[in-house]
Amino acid sequence: MNQNGILARIRRSEGASGLTIVSPTAVYAILLLAAPLATVLLFSVLTSENGHIVWAFSLENYQTVFSHPVYRAIMARSLTVSTLVTLATVVLAYPLAYYISFHVSASRKSLWLFLVTLPFWTSYIIRVSLWRVILGYNGVIDSALMDMGLIGEPLNILSNGVTSIVITLAHAYAPFAILPIFVSLEKVDRALLEAGQDLGESKLRTFWRVTLPLSMPGVIAAVLIVFIPTVGDYVTPELIGGGKVPMIANMIESQLLKQRDQALGSALSVTVMAIVAVVSILFLLLNRRFIGGQK
């Protein structure tokens, strides 16, 4: 008779002690993350006058964000660049993840993963700046190719803002794509592949019909992990594009700090978050479908 009461009490006390222990971290996140995000959301529907927020509700900021040609162009560019980067990164990463998972002996997998993640932990600013030096006019690529007599004129890849931003970001986010794909490939049951081949499928068809669908959750995770931060990337457009090809992040900065229009800046931030959320939800739904389809 008493058993239920005691169990409930234990559960309650476990819940209480869990909450107590998590509270320092949770309070920190609420004060410095949830509250600021809520503020941005609030500011985005208010009005800005001479660098101050005025308590007048309006949706004008969003109207500006979605109808003004400059904002539309920058948003379209950000999305195009992120999509290209994501595509390039994931497509290039897949064969490598496949190689590590299927053709590297178990004892050396850790080493390969370590090698792949290592560049990611070295200074981001320096890596991005180096690409500027590599791709620039008479830079490393130009001078090396001209030395070998392969080209007569400097290519100056850097002058093509979008291409150089895509190359730089595809380099910067490579490990983020490789790791989730690798993890999902590791989970593929090798017996299924043998079964496929025993039943007369060619290697390529086994890959197409068994391995690829089974590794889709990893691919989708990779897409999200690359897409989300690249939409909001600030450094690369600034350093590589020389400020000439701004993306959303640079626009937010300029609205908030240079134009001092906090309301419009907030609306832009909220729009970025909304885009990220919509893309994430779409891909997560896609993922669920893949898992559901596998049974």
Added chain:
Amino acid sequence: MKAPSLRIYAIAYLIFLYAPIILLPMFAFNDSKVVQFPLKGFTLEWFQQMSNDAQLGIAVKNSLIIALSSSTLATTLGIFAARASTRFSFPAKGSIMGLIMLPMVLPEIIVAMSLLIVLLSIGVKLSLFTIILGHVLICTPFAVAILSSAFQSLDKSLEEAAYDLGETPLSTFRLIILPLVLPGIISAFLICFTISIDEFIIANFLGSGEAVLSVYIFGQFRFPAKVPSMLALGTILVLLSICLLTIAEYFRRRGIAKTGGKDTGGFL
């Protein structure tokens, strides 16, 4: 070795990944003001120029203050969250942990700008301290991720044995749990340190214009004459990161071995 073409591809990919890091020392020791082939000759001039840079000294000092404080704080907050999420079930666990891990999937510019808006509107003066506040926020999820796997592999019966032998929860934590997760703590600390010292967006926007390493490097790359000495600095930083990460990886593996788990490889 089967699939030679895949192997060639993998090696080519690694070359792409390492290209900037290989070029870094090549041009840091190159006796020429412009960064291009062919290489001109060996010099230590850029390292000398770098070490005479007083502004750089201040930036390094400031960055060390920021990185040490934010990695200490983030690791401490990470211990609390990882312990709570691996050992207890509590109300609203999903949303609380989700909020704590959110900075990992939020574009950094949003974290920086929303914090900036709030700090400015409540009248907090920007300083090294405000950078630390931001860095703790973005480092904590990484600490939680690393520490959760350390806490996860703990054998719960060890803890129960300690209780049976009359230890209090606090002394059990100090005597049993802490030593077992210590490698995880060290590895989380080192990762947070690396992230903080490297971070640019928050350091740039939440700082008061006081020199900080990443912001300083960003600024210097705009002047072509300064590029070689920045490459020299980069060479040193890359060496430091590799050392720190190798140590972190060593402790992570030792931690896994200690608790009897199996190595699943990789940091993330």
